Every structure is written in structure tokens, then in C-alpha cells.
Amino acid sequence: MTVMWSCVALVPVLLLLSSLQPSEAGRVLVYPVDGSHWLNMRILVEALHTQGHQVTVLRSSTSWYVAEHSPHYTSITVPQAQPQNIESQEFMAHFLKRSLEIQRGKGSPWAFLQFCGNLFSMLRQNQEMVAELVVTMFENQTLMRDLKEAEYDLVLTDPVFPAGVLVAHYLQLPLVLNVRWVLSGEGHFAIAPSPLSYVPQVFSRNSDQMNFAQRLNNIFYHCLSYYMYRYVSNPPYQAVCDRYFAPDEVDVISLIQGADLWLMRVDFVFEFPRPTMPNVVYTGGFQCKPSKPLPAALEDFVQSSGEHGVVVMSLGTLLGGLGPEITEVIASAFARLPQKVMWRHLGERPLSLGNNTLLVKWLPQNDLLGHPKTKVFVTHGGTNGIYEAIYHGVPVLGIPLIFDQFDNMVRMKARGVAEVMEVTTLEVESLTQTLMDILDEEKPYRENMRRLSRLHHDRPIEPLDSAIFWLEFVMRHKGAAHLRTESYKMPWYVYHNVDVLALLLGSALLVLVLFVVSCMCLVRGLRKRRKSKLE
Template sequence: MGSKMGIVSKRRCFAILLVFLGFLIRHRSSAEKVLFVPAIDAPSDSHWFTQANIGRALVEKGHSVTVVISEDMYTAKKRRAEWSDFQFETFQDGGTQARLKEHQNHMLSMAEELSQQKFREVFTAASEGAKQYCSLLLGNSNLVDRLRASQYSVVISDPFFPCGAILSAHLDTRVPHIAVIHADPNFLDTKAAGVPLPLSYVPFIITDFTDEMTFVQRLQNVVLCTLLHMMARRDVSSNYDELVRKYFGEEETIQSVTSRTDLWLYYRTDNVLDFPRPSMPNMVQVGGLNVRAAAPLAKDMEAFVHSAGDDGVIVVSFGSMVRTMSTGRKEAFAAAFARIRQKVVWRYVGEKPTGLGNNTKLLAWLPQNDLLAHPKTRAFITHAGSNGMYEALHHGVPMVCLPLFGDQPANAARVVARGLGVMLDFSTVTAEQLYQAILHVVTNNSYQETAARLSRLHRDQPQSPMERAVWWIEYVIKHGRLTHLRARAVELPWYQYYLLDVAVFLFGVCSAVLGTVWCSCSFICGKIFCKSGNSRHLEICK
């Protein structure tokens, strides 16, 4: 009896082993090579972290992820240490990365006083460095040959750095290209996707307008959008068209290369927080992509949060966008926090404010997502960056927004319009205004109720944003170029897109018909008058 049981047990183990091996074989057979071309030092690391998180999700699904980066000593070493499950292809950038990093740090050090105009000047200067970086990347024949030989199934890039689209086309036009996009500062995406942009109710990304605009706001929206689109496209064309012609085709431009993109993954927008607007089948919203399940807080942090009692805690973070604060500003913040009943966890780097209250804890880094998920968190004070905004939305935390530049005013406007928080001017806010805003958000139940309702809406999806992004990437890998999802508008000349040729034709037909009717009526009337015998009419007939 014992021997029979042993044989059955062995057979069962063998069957389980076969099933497991079969699973591994199937899993391995589905593995594909994915190439990432990240943006070169965007204004913060959030662009890279978004792509890296997608890459890690793909690795967990069995795919192989390769990232193209500079051989810059700091960057390459750091990326390899933090993301050991990726492969890296590197090249020499002639110090471009280091210079851009220095330029970026200078920008962040003065972010507090950075106006939109100054931000554009800084961005333009950074664009020149990015062009040099791109030229060195594309011109490295050894790197390009290695990438081409690897035969990647898909290339994923960030339109913040247009070089990714050029590299994708240069490697192989048959390989699909996916854009993981926060926002395109070159404004190539709308034309590349062929999506309409009705400025009557779609606010421009750098404004704090909503979808309900006054006449003056609509006028500003049209003027700003038109002028900045023209300027940005002129600048990006002057920077990259020459590279496109050199490495892809004489008749091509950066706009035409970008229009090859098969899929657009927008991680700044979603259907809950964003205003409704036209879209295309190959434009997928994955707002909240970086939100993850909350982890338990460290013991000292948990003790601090628990000590707040029923009053709860306020989380304060401006991400990496504000490295330092002026003395007046940090003292105003400290004074406002000292007056509230809640405990405050403040991500802060620099000299400790003299007016800091006993209820405030300063940290150079904080577990923002885990704190926002904590049941004792009552509000989030933020610059309205996309990642923090979606973490607060996901966990149902009201916000006090103090936007600085870029898309942050637009993000804050969405928060206010949805009843999820309030907005203050970072450059002029006083301690009293900040205190009153915090008090208003914390004591007014409508903000907490709205935050809870929007959180439920955001969570109630058939797939999480990350699962949706991975599903679409695998869909592209499986089926290749998604030409059936691309709008024909991408290929139409502007006069056909706006139906100007049809309008001219109809105007000509209407003019011909009206002219014929007019001439016919004039001829008939003339004949009638001539037959009437009136002397004056006879004079006219002669």
C-alpha cells in the first residue's frame, strides 16, 4: 500500500512539474524585446520614473527591456544600480548630459520666482542641449548597429525628447513606436494624432482655465494656443528637421516622423479629473499610472502620525521642483503650519525656519504615496504636479495647490473645478492666506466627501492605469503597426483638413448660380421694360 502511495505521489509531482515547465515555456515564448528612449533630464525625474515603472511592469510580464542612456558617469551608474532588471545601451555624449543637469539644477534653485516667460527661456536653452545630445546619439554608428541587430519589437519614447521618434524611424520603419506622454512642449502630438482641438472649451495646457471660459478667456486661449504652437513648432523644426533629413529621409520632417507614432499613452489625464475633450482610438488615458499600493510607514513615522489623534496630519511636498525657499516664504509657511491643530509632515531641504512649530516634522524625503494613503491624512499641500495630484485623487485626499509653472496651473484648475481643493498663488501667498486655506479645506466636509467620491470613480476601472498601459503595449507588440487606429487627418494637407478646398468650390458654385440668376433677371427685366413702350425705357433699350 505504501509503495502504491509513493508511486501516485511521484506521478503527481511529475505532472505538477510538467505543468510548471509548460508555463515557463509559454511565458518565455511570449517574451519580447522592448527599447526605451527616455527624455534627457526633464525638469524632474518624474518622466524617467514613469517610463521605468512601465518597464518594470513589462519585465514582470516576461519581456526584456533595454534603455538607451548616456555613458555619463553619474547617470549610467545610478540607473544600473536602481534598475538592475533592465539592460542598458550607452554612448558618449561629450558632457552634454552633465551640462544639462547643471542647467536643470539652476532652474530648480530659482523655481520659486520662475515666470512662464523665464521658464520658456530656460526650456529653449535646454532644447539646444537636447539637440546636441540627439545628434551624438544618432551619429553613434556602433550604438545604432547594435540596436538594429537586436531587432526590438517596439520602441517606447517620451515626446518631451523628440529624438526617440527619430531613432525609432531610423532603426526600422516596420517597428511600432509608442509615445508615453505627460505633455508635449513642442505641441507636435495633437497634429500627429490628428485630433481636433476646439479651443472654445479645451483650455490650453499652460493656463488655469477650465472648460467653462468667458469671452475674454476664450480669446486668450485662442491667441496663446495659436502663437505658442507656431513658435514651438518653428523651434522644434529648426532643431530637428535637419537630423530627420539626415537619418531618415529628405522629404521628412520632425512632424511627419512624430506622426508615425502608433499609440499615445497620456499619463497626465484621465476621465475623472480631466475635462472632456475629443480623442482618437490610439490615444489612451492612463492618468494615475505611478500610483501604487500603500506600504506600511516606518515605525518613527507611524508613531508621529498616530500621535496626531483625531486631528490627523497634513502632508506638504513640492517634489523636486523647489530645492530651496526664500527666507520670507519658508517663514510664512512655517507660521501657517504652527497655527493649525494637525501635525504636519513637510518635505523640506534647507535651513530650518525659525518659526517652525512643534507640530511640524521636516524631512528631505518622505513616503508621499504611503502618507497620502494613511487614514489620518486630512489634506495635501502641493505644487500640483501630476504624480502627487493623482496619488491624492486615488487615496481621496483634498488638496491645497500652489502651482509654479508649466502644466501645474492647469492641474490646479482641474482640482478646483472638481471640488477637490483650492488654489493659491505661490509667489504672493501670505501666512494668513495659507492658514485660512488649510482651515477651509480641513473643516469643510464637502472637500472630503468630494475627494472620497472621486477616489471611488477613479478606482472603479476594469484595469488599473498601469495594467491598461501594459495591455496596450502588448497589443502593439502582438499586432504591429496600428495603422487602422490612425486618423486620416494626419496625412491631409491643412487646406483639406479645414475643408477650405470644399469651401472655395461651394463658394464658386454659389457665386456662379447667383450670378446666373442675377444676369437672367436683369435680361428679362430689360426685355419687359423695352416692350412697355415707355420712352425712358426705350432710351435704355437703345
């Protein structure tokens, strides 16, 4: 009898196992971007490994974050003489310092020109170094032969530095992008209709509700983005395309636009609504996960906050210090709070640091944001941190510093879940008051963020599961060309129907001219007849 009941109990399990389709292991070639971008890509790599796929990661010999040895992937290391500037903490500290100096002159034409020069110089240097690395790979015939013979199913890459895009084209493999940014700016602008009347351009600091002046500003930054792509970011890669893909007459942006699938790191609880395309899969927040228990020392500190709770501050992976002047302002403001403060700080200890503030060189950000005693997250506005705050429902005080952080915080403020302060004009009184406002339970920040968090969690499938499904979809079907628009192959005048409009306008003008000429001839004829009658 016991044996019989055991067999009966196993029937549902056996039926479930028989219904599951076995997943064929695929071969994935990954070309990541280092730094915080790798933190996102690594999650996909580990998930692919868990599903049984074989993952190979192309990395440079100067890589800072991408480890050469890992249980989740096999690496191929490409020699590089020196690291990219954006991978160097020392360079980024200098870049940040220079950016803050420029921001202090905000509003003047000279400050704007300095901003553009500082940004374009950094981007140009990095793109040139990436292009040189691609040439090193293409000239290594043994490496390229091995990559071809490996018969990968797809290339997964981040196109902000599009070396992986060029490698995928060289190997003629399906291309999947783990993307929010491309070398020309925000990813959507490369593939989807983007009306500048309500789709804000990067650096514009606009929301999706713009008055006339803001729309004019939006068009200006759109032109600036085109200039950045055309004359700063693209030339190094165009030289590579002309050298190795000459018969195809391709350019890197067309290769990006021709990708089979875009895993877009965006969720519309954060991003403003906008047109999109069928080969875009939204995975915003896929790196977020439930919090784990804190280390004992940190848990004791958090619990010591009592009913007041904790404020957490971090400036991300690359940006450690703001300089002594700004740091002293922040420390003084924190010292006035009844809350305990945990601050990831890499510089010298501020003189005005309060007894309520703990300085750490590293903190478990996700676990702290998921702790019930965390009340506010003070951040530079990096995308990873913002999504973790949304995931755990923690309101934000944004102190944006560089790149897209200003635009990120515009989106958070528009949702009513954050306040934003200019780092170069921080004062103790205003910073303290802003923190107190966000901490005030009677104000809507926390409730708005909880609502945003509920929306973020309320979906039929987790974003990471969705990303893995679509990666496997591309493997199964050798691409996803049926989801990709062919508009990127059109000349600009065809895409915008300029030729059709020119024909219609020309036809209308011709009809108008014929009508006017006919009328003139008719009038002249009538005048002649009238004159002849009078004579």
C-alpha cells in the same frame, strides 16, 4: 486514497495553467526623459521586465535619474558634454526663482512677455541639446548598426523631448509613446479634434466651461502654443530631419502623430472630457500603488498627531525651496494648526517653524498619502502627486509654481477637491484659513475626493496591466496601424475641408453672380422694350 485526492486537487490548477497562453519575450528599446518623467517610465520598464521581456534603455552620460546599471534593463550610454537644463536641480531652482519674480508682476504686458521669454529660452536650450544628442547617435555608425541588428520589437519613448521618436524612425520600428506632453503642448492637441470652445489649452487656466472672454483667452494661448512649437521647439529637430531623412520630407510632429500607440497618462476623473482616438490607451495613475508601512520614526511622528491627523507638504523632485520670505509664511501658517505637519524642505530652517512641523529632505509620499491619519496634501500640483492624492482620497491645497501645475490645479478645484493659492501673494492668515477650511470635515473637500477616488479605482483593469497588454499587442502584431488615423498625412487645408468649402463657396458665388447678371440683363431687356413701345 491520499494520493488520489492529491491528484484530484491538482486538476483545477493544471487546467488553469493549460489555459494560460505563454507570452513570448519581446525586445523593447526605451528612450526616456529624465527627472520626474523617468519615475513613470521606470514603472513600465520594471513591469516589462517582470513579464519576461528584454529591455534596453538609451541614456545620456549626464543622466541624473536613469541609472546605468539595473537588474531590470540593459543600458546604452550616449556621451553628452553637459546635462539638459531641465535635469539640473541648480538650474531649475534658478528658473523657479525667475518665474516667481515674473509672477509678482502678474497682469502687466511686460510680465507676460517676460514669462514667454523665460519659458521659451529654457525650452529652446533643452530642445537644442536633445537634438545635438540625436546627431551624436546618428553619427555613431557602430551604435546605429548595433541597434538595427538587435531587432527590437518596438521603441517606447516620451515625446516631450522627441529624441526617441527620431531614433524609432531611423530604425523603422513600431513606436509607442508614454505621454501626456509633446513638444507642441498637450498630447491630445496633436492627434485628436480639440474644439477650443470647451477644451482648455495649456497655460490658459480655463476649465471646460468658458465664457466669451475665456474662449478668446483660450484661442490666444492656442496660437501661443503653435508659435512655441513652430519657432522654439521644432527648428532643432527639423534640422535633424532635413539632414538624415531628406527624401522622406518628414517633420517631428508628423512622426509623433504617426505613432502606433499612445499610453496617455490621463484619467478622466481628473482630466476634462474631450474627443480622443482609438490608438490612445488611458493609463492615468498607473504609478499609484497601495501604501506600505512607514519607517518607525515617521510612524511615531504621525501617531503623535492624535485625532487631529497630519498635513503633508512636498514640492516634487526638482523644486525644493521657495526662498526665505515665502517659506516663513508657510511655516507660520503650519505652526497655527492643531495637526502635525511633515514638510519636505531642502532650504534653510525657517525661523517661524512650529513644534508641530517636521522638516525632512525626503519623504515616502505615496505611503504618507495612504496613511489614515493624513488629512491634507499641500503640493505644487505635479501630475504624479495629484494622482497619488486621488488614489488615496486625500484633499489638496495647491500652490502651483511653473509649467502645467496651474492648469492641473484648475481641474482639481473644478472637481471640488482642492483649493488653489498664488505663491507670490501668500499671507499667513489666508493660508491658515484655507488649510482649516480643507481640514473641516463638514466641508465637502474630503468627501468629494473620496468619491473621486472611488471612481478612479472602479475600472475593469488596472492601468498598468492595460499598458502592458497594449505594449505586448504592438509586439505581437508588429505595430497597430489599424488604430491610427491617417489625418496627420493630410495638408491642413484638406484636414479642415478648406478646399471643399472654397469650392462650395465659389460655386454659390458663381450662381449668385449669374443670377444677378441674368436679372440685370432681364431688367435691361424690359426697359428697352418699354422704351421702344413708348417711341
